[in-house]
Amino acid sequence: EPEVTQTPSHQVTQMGQEVILRCVPISNHLYFYWYRQILGQKVEFLVSFYNNEISEKSEIFDDQFSVERPDGSNFTLKIRSTKLEDSAMYFCAGGDGVVEKLFFGSGTQLSVL
Amino acid sequence: GNSVTQMEGPVTLSEEAFLTINCTYTATGYPSLFWYVQYPGEGLQLLLKATKADDKGSNKGFEATYRKETTSFHLEKGSVQVSDSAVYFCALSIGGSQGNLIFGKGTKLSVKP
Numbered sequence: 001e002p003e004v005t006q007t008p009s010h011q012v013t014q015m016g017q018e019v020i021l022r023c024v025p026i027s028n029h030l031y032f033y034w035y036r037q038i039l040g041q042k043v044e045f046l047v048s049f050y051n052n053e054i055s056e057k058s059e060i061f062d063d064q065f066s067v068e069r070p071d072g073s074n075f076t077l078k079i080r081s082t083k084l085e086d087s088a089m090y091f092c093a094g095g096d097g098v099v100e101k102l103f104f105g106s107g108t109q110l111s112v113l
Numbered sequence: 114g115n116s117v118t119q120m121e122g123p124v125t126l127s128e129e130a131f132l133t134i135n136c137t138y139t140a141t142g143y144p145s146l147f148w149y150v151q152y153p154g155e156g157l158q159l160l161l162k163a164t165k166a167d168d169k170g171s172n173k174g175f176e177a178t179y180r181k182e183t184t185s186f187h188l189e190k191g192s193v194q195v196s197d198s199a200v201y202f203c204a205l206s207i208g209g210s211q212g213n214l215i216f217g218k219g220t221k222l223s224v225k226p
Binding site: 003004033035037040041042043044045048056091093099100101102103104105106107 | 154202213214215219
């Protein structure tokens with residue numbers, strides 16, 4: 001069964017550093033998403049991406065965050081200058097536009113020190 | 114606003130015990146409701162869904178009924194197995210938000226042999 005792949009599974013960075021989280025969605029998906037879960041809190045929607053542009057974003061997704069699909073296969077989330085409160089599990093997801101058919105990756109645990 | 118509240122975990126049960134994980138929601142309009150499951154080391158997977166009041170979603174022995182009058186979508190299983198050990202997330206989607214799921218915090222279930 002096809003799956004969404006996220007790398008790395010765990011990333012440690014220093015506060016103020018830039019990080020890029022990578023995702024390889026399922027090849028025929030057209031809609032892509034990032035979610036995150038801070039330890040002990042709810043899974044939160046960050047952003048959705050379609051046709052090479054952001055289609056929806058939450059209040060969390062401020063100017064420090066950006067997404068892109070640079071080569072038609074990878075889907076990346078960049079945090080320009082990480083803060084301690086960015087420490088969370090980040091989930092990538094993809095689908096064909098039907099919310100019931102979202103496929104999630106296993107997540108990248110980001111630790112900001 | 115729209116939100117999901119689910120019972121705090123962790124929940125520890127013996128094999129063949131009855132499982133209930135409570136979930137209530139607040140939403141404008143008519144949401145679709147979902148249960149996702151995350152097995153260790155894997156991504157979130159859709160377990161079951163219901164798209165309108167009184168619908169019952171079911172899969173792998175799990176059931177949940179969309180109760181509009183109590184704004185609830187409790188997850189139940191009559192006889193749990195060790196392999197059901199996972200984190201369970203209740204979520205809702207508002208029509209028009211493709212892939213923008215609103216999740217609860219998740220409930221960790223551990224089933225002992």
